[in-house]
Amino acid sequence: MEPLIQVRILAPEPVFQMPELPEVETIRRGLEPHLIGLTLQSLTVTDQKVLDLSARDGRLAGLEGQRIETVTRRGKYLVIALERHYLIIHLGMTGQLTLRDPRLPDAKSFERTVTGLEWCEQHAPDRHTHVHILLGDGRQLLFRDIRKFGRVYVLERVSNELLAFFETHHLGLEPFTPDYHLESFLAGFKNRTLRLKSLLLNQAFVAGVGNIYADEALFEAGLHPARKAPSLRRVEKERLFLAIQTVLERGIEFGGTSFRDFVNSEGEKGTNQEKLYVYGREGEPCLKCGTPIVKTVISQRGTHFCPSCQPRRR
Numbered sequence: 376m377e378p379l380i381q382v383r384i385l386a387p388e389p390v391f392q393m394p395e396l397p398e399v400e401t402i403r404r405g406l407e408p409h410l411i412g413l414t415l416q417s418l419t420v421t422d423q424k425v426l427d428l429s430a431r432d433g434r435l436a437g438l439e440g441q442r443i444e445t446v447t448r449r450g451k452y453l454v455i456a457l458e459r460h461y462l463i464i465h466l467g468m469t470g471q472l473t474l475r476d477p478r479l480p481d482a483k484s485f486e487r488t489v490t491g492l493e494w495c496e497q498h499a500p501d502r503h504t505h506v507h508i509l510l511g512d513g514r515q516l517l518f519r520d521i522r523k524f525g526r527v528y529v530l531e532r533v534s535n536e537l538l539a540f541f542e543t544h545h546l547g548l549e550p551f552t553p554d555y556h557l558e559s560f561l562a563g564f565k566n567r568t569l570r571l572k573s574l575l576l577n578q579a580f581v582a583g584v585g586n587i588y589a590d591e592a593l594f595e596a597g598l599h600p601a602r603k604a605p606s607l608r609r610v611e612k613e614r615l616f617l618a619i620q621t622v623l624e625r626g627i628e629f630g631g632t633s634f635r636d637f638v639n640s641e642g643e644k645g646t647n648q649e650k651l652y653v654y655g656r657e658g659e660p661c662l663k664c665g666t667p668i669v670k671t672v673i674s675q676r677g678t679h680f681c682p683s684c685q686p687r688r689r
């Protein structure tokens with residue numbers, strides 16, 4: 376009998392960095408003043424793959440003629456409320472949502488970034504632009520997504536529909552809302568045995584945190600990313616609770632984290648890259664103590680930390 380050979384294949388580190396809460400919030404703030412009150416004139420979809428089932432079979436066209444009332448966000452989901460429907464967009468790994476004014480010049484080409492993504496101030500629809508929305512004032516809202524992990528959803532705007540949607544998508548505590556308080560945060564630790572990095576990436580724990588802000592929050596709280604959730608003392612949980620809001624707030628303040636790939640809805644790059652303490656800084660000195668930042672892999676995700684500021688055990 377042949378021996379069983381176990382081969383463990385590690386997924387390669389994704390080249391693209393997914394937009395997280397601060398990036399989506401920056402896009403939301405950029406879009407909101409432009410979109411509210413406008414009519415959604417028409418919608419053109421060139422690739423059905425980015426449409427969730429709820430948005431297929433012409434259901435997206437049902438939004439035509441409706442006025443945009445609010446532009447909100449939950450976790451990494453952008454929610455555009457129309458008169459009778461919600462248009463929900465998740466940017467996935469490489470999604471861009473930009474406004475285009477056809478009277479203004481488009482960029483001649485995209486700039487290639489270190490992470491493989493492309494950006495420009497304003498672009499004409501191209502083969503990666505899968506949803507074109509014509510607005511009442513002649514401008515366009517374009518959804519461009521090279522890798523097509525982004526998704527567009529349509530929901531009827533009836534009571535509890537939105538709540539049910541986010542329950543289905545397992546979204547946990549929403550930072551910056553009254554629901555995000557210490558007691559609910561501590562309750563989230565119950566029955567969770569994951570390593571801290573994995574816990575933070577779990578959207579059912581706190582919504583909107585991804586790879587960048589998970590690393591930054593653990594550095595801010597002085598916690599080793601490989602520690603298991605049950606090993607935390609209460610005071611450490613309290614530090615983490617505050618750290619998450621601190622790093623997300625910083626991210627929003629600086630317009631999202633820019634790897635030359637994230638652009639807000641007006642085509643401007645975020646500037647948070649210089650404000651990161653550990654993410655993407657492997658081998659560079661810790662900004663607090665000078666120890667070189669270490670990069671390791673936890674749950675198949677590249678994880679950055681300072682071995683001095685974030686010891687395995689205090």
Ligand SMILES: [Zn+2]
Nearest residue numbers: 661664681684
């Ligand atoms: Zn340090």
